[in-house]
Amino acid sequence: MARAYLSRVAEPYPAALAALVAEVGPIDAAEMVRAGEVSPSVASQTSARRTEERVHEDLELIGKRGGRLLIPEDDEWPRWPFVALGNVAGQRCGGEPLALWVRGPHDLAEAAEKAVAIVGSRAASGYGEHVAGEFAYGLAEAGVTVVSGAAYGIDGAAHRGALAAGGLTVAVLACGVDFAYPAGHQGLLGRIAREGLIVSEYPPGVTPARHRFLTRNRLIAALGGGTVVVEAGRRSGAKNTAAITKALGRPLMVVPGPVTSASSVGCHELLRDRQADSVCSVAEIIESVGRFGDDLATEPAEKESELGAPQGEAMRVYEALGKRCAVGDEVVSVESGVPLERVRALLPELELAGLARQLDGGWQKLEVR
Amino acid sequence: MARAYLSRVAEPYPAALAALVAEVGPIDAAEMVRAGEVSPSVASQTSARRTEERVHEDLELIGKRGGRLLIPEDDEWPRWPFVALGNVAGQRCGGEPLALWVRGPHDLAEAAEKAVAIVGSRAASGYGEHVAGEFAYGLAEAGVTVVSGAAYGIDGAAHRGALAAGGLTVAVLACGVDFAYPAGHQGLLGRIAREGLIVSEYPPGVTPARHRFLTRNRLIAALGGGTVVVEAGRRSGAKNTAAITKALGRPLMVVPGPVTSASSVGCHELLRDRQADSVCSVAEIIESVGRFGDDLATEPAEKESELGAPQGEAMRVYEALGKRCAVGDEVVSVESGVPLERVRALLPELELAGLARQLDGGWQKLEVR
Numbered sequence: 001m002a003r004a005y006l007s008r009v010a011e012p013y014p015a016a017l018a019a020l021v022a023e024v025g026p027i028d029a030a031e032m033v034r035a036g037e038v039s040p041s042v043a044s045q046t047s048a049r050r051t052e053e054r055v056h057e058d059l060e061l062i063g064k065r066g067g068r069l070l071i072p073e074d075d076e077w078p079r080w081p082f083v084a085l086g087n088v089a090g091q092r093c094g095g096e097p098l099a100l101w102v103r104g105p106h107d108l109a110e111a112a113e114k115a116v117a118i119v120g121s122r123a124a125s126g127y128g129e130h131v132a133g134e135f136a137y138g139l140a141e142a143g144v145t146v147v148s149g150a151a152y153g154i155d156g157a158a159h160r161g162a163l164a165a166g167g168l169t170v171a172v173l174a175c176g177v178d179f180a181y182p183a184g185h186q187g188l189l190g191r192i193a194r195e196g197l198i199v200s201e202y203p204p205g206v207t208p209a210r211h212r213f214l215t216r217n218r219l220i221a222a223l224g225g226g227t228v229v230v231e232a233g234r235r236s237g238a239k240n241t242a243a244i245t246k247a248l249g250r251p252l253m254v255v256p257g258p259v260t261s262a263s264s265v266g267c268h269e270l271l272r273d274r275q276a277d278s279v280c281s282v283a284e285i286i287e288s289v290g291r292f293g294d295d296l297a298t299e300p301a302e303k304e305s306e307l308g309a310p311q312g313e314a315m316r317v318y319e320a321l322g323k324r325c326a327v328g329d330e331v332v333s334v335e336s337g338v339p340l341e342r343v344r345a346l347l348p349e350l351e352l353a354g355l356a357r358q359l360d361g362g363w364q365k366l367e368v369r
Numbered sequence: 370m371a372r373a374y375l376s377r378v379a380e381p382y383p384a385a386l387a388a389l390v391a392e393v394g395p396i397d398a399a400e401m402v403r404a405g406e407v408s409p410s411v412a413s414q415t416s417a418r419r420t421e422e423r424v425h426e427d428l429e430l431i432g433k434r435g436g437r438l439l440i441p442e443d444d445e446w447p448r449w450p451f452v453a454l455g456n457v458a459g460q461r462c463g464g465e466p467l468a469l470w471v472r473g474p475h476d477l478a479e480a481a482e483k484a485v486a487i488v489g490s491r492a493a494s495g496y497g498e499h500v501a502g503e504f505a506y507g508l509a510e511a512g513v514t515v516v517s518g519a520a521y522g523i524d525g526a527a528h529r530g531a532l533a534a535g536g537l538t539v540a541v542l543a544c545g546v547d548f549a550y551p552a553g554h555q556g557l558l559g560r561i562a563r564e565g566l567i568v569s570e571y572p573p574g575v576t577p578a579r580h581r582f583l584t585r586n587r588l589i590a591a592l593g594g595g596t597v598v599v600e601a602g603r604r605s606g607a608k609n610t611a612a613i614t615k616a617l618g619r620p621l622m623v624v625p626g627p628v629t630s631a632s633s634v635g636c637h638e639l640l641r642d643r644q645a646d647s648v649c650s651v652a653e654i655i656e657s658v659g660r661f662g663d664d665l666a667t668e669p670a671e672k673e674s675e676l677g678a679p680q681g682e683a684m685r686v687y688e689a690l691g692k693r694c695a696v697g698d699e700v701v702s703v704e705s706g707v708p709l710e711r712v713r714a715l716l717p718e719l720e721l722a723g724l725a726r727q728l729d730g731g732w733q734k735l736e737v738r
Binding site: 009010011043044045047048049052127130131209210211212255256257258259260264265267268271272274277278279280281284312315316319320333334336337338339340342343 | 378379380412413414416417418421496499500578579580581624625626627628629633634636637640641643646647648649650653681684685688689702703705706707708709711712
């Protein structure tokens with residue numbers, strides 16, 4: 001109840017209040033805030049709302065929506081994913097939340113054990129939505145939780161892809177978890193609440209606002225073991241999530257796209273600045289995130305170096321053979337520049353390899369495959 | 370004439386013969402080869418063709434086609450671009466050529482002073498050809514020579530783009546410069562011979578062969594100050610040029626493309642392995658090649674960090690204002706979580722910034738822009 005109060009009294013992220021909670025515990029901190037007996041810095045974060053007593057109302061409301069208040073004291077608290085937030089709390093992106101409001105039938109700590117954030121532009125292209133959906137589907141199939149922000153465009157495609165695979169997806173909102181935002185995603189959010197998890201640092205009823213999206217982004221980055229930016233325009237909010245991902249020391253990945261597409265400009269900037277890994281498949285994402293064990297992307301079997309070829313005398317002899325008519329070994333020698341005795345040794349080898357055959361006292365080329 | 374003879378007597382790249390030429394000079398080396406008085410390693414490279422005496426015929430033929438034999442002793446020899454080849458001559462890609470057969474009204478050394486190689490798949494996509502053409506056009510406009518291999522697909526689009534801009538383009542062939550290969554590029558090659566440069570290590574009449582393409586690729590990489598791979602499938606020959614570019618210590622660049630396109634798989638592999646810079650514009654190519662002076666790609670003016678925003682009290686106050694009706698400062702304080710005295714200080718600032726206005730004793734939000 002103390003954390004429910006603290007969750008509403010200060011706008012995230014309230015660094016001074018969080019420091020007080022860490023020092024004296026949530027119950028004493030709540031008492032001190034209520035009484036106004038706090039340092040000036042904590043007061044500046046709490047004075048505006050300290051008389052707003054809506055704890056019972058909030059807890060009742062979240063209960064009615066099938067949700068719960070999650071606090072650091074709970075087993076379900078994603079302790080490890082949030083450690084990195086503690087390390088960067090001094091920075092502007094904000095530290096570990098004081099509490100989380102959650103809806104959905106899963107354990108958040110377990111969901112975050114093996115999770116990847118997929119984010120990107122709201123104004124996504126068909127290409128971007130396709131790739132986000134495919135990657136989310138593949139990750140979900142591989143047992144990876146897909147974390148995103150429930151926005152239009154890439155976020156929505158990612159949630160839908162994970163749900164389509166029967167996998168687990170977590171939507172982190174910049175408003176109360178009882179709030180359907182964006183309105184067009186009411187159905188999607190309802191499905192995530194039933195089959196996945198909806199998470200927010202904001203108490204019920206809090207409306208979305210620009211600064212809340214930026215504050216929220218740190219939780220997306222923290223809950224994902226790494227972040228994939230599928231598409232981002234030059235000024236996309238996804239670039240903020242990308243910056244936080246780097247600040248948290250998590251793998252940042254981007255999906256390349258056509259250089260003619262404005263929707264990929266932000267991704268290409270991150271690639272060019274070598275801030276991010278390029279990822280083109282689910283296997284590459286899993287490899288980049290790394291900590292899932294030895295999930296390395298398998299090398300395509302056909303991958304081979306072609307540098308070895310040019311000096312091969314056998315290849316030069318092969319190329320010097322005629323396709324339509326047979327030629328003598330002396331002609332082959334002059335044509336290929338390979339000494340006659342070598343030509344005479346190599347031609348039978350080519351024959352054995354199915355690349356040449358004897359005909360009319362000469363040699364004829366056979367096509368590969 | 371000695372180098373014309375040496376150029377035909379051995380199939381490039383003949384490392385032992387080149388070492389002999391470096392030691393005794395081309396005239397003595399040619400005499401020794403003709404007489405068969407050479408080491409076994411030189412003999413193995415020259416015995417097959419040492420009696421092929423076609424120097425006068427070759428020089429007459431190249432002259433008839435408006436061409437010339439270019440040798441390291443000429444001022445027009447691209448001395449600096451080939452230095453790197455000397456450094457890697459021990460490696461399998463081959464060293465500096467013994468001579469070059471050239472057609473076209475330009476000085477090759479000058480053309481290579483500021484040059485970029487653009488290469489890629491023959492089986493290019495429409496996207497790839499479009500980008501190759503646009504980049505070549507832009508580079509040519511910027512006074513950069515476009516080097517490529519005259520193949521179908523990316524190569525052809527690059528040559529055409531440079532020609533369309535009235536710029537200089539160099540086609541490096543894997544056959545004699547009198548040879549129209551591929552046949553469908555006869556017109557394009559004719560135009561390059563008139564307006565650009567056609568270059569080959571092979572004497573007139575030599576036909577293309579697979580190993581010659583691989584040997585030729587090192588000259589494309591060496592003549593370009595850097596190499597841009599526009600599109601490359603998993604097994605594209607462009608990956609060979611890319612590997613040589615890296616071996617030569619030249620900047621390797623790739624153009625990102627849709628991850629759903631097989632034509633970009635090779636580019637994305639290079640990106641993922643951090644072998645190459647990602648380039649999305651002519652400015653980025655020029656920046657990556659670097660040695661053209663301080664040609665740095667200009668940062669887009671709009672580029673800005675969004676990490677600063679979340680903690681701004683002014684933004685929180687702004688977001689708490691009503692769009693349709695004015696609200697009192699106390700409501701704004703509770704809604705934003707910003708202390709009342711700060712709200713009272715910030716609202717006039719927002720008004721000055723054109724973001725809020727007073728109305729009916731309260732405050733109303735004004736939309737940005």
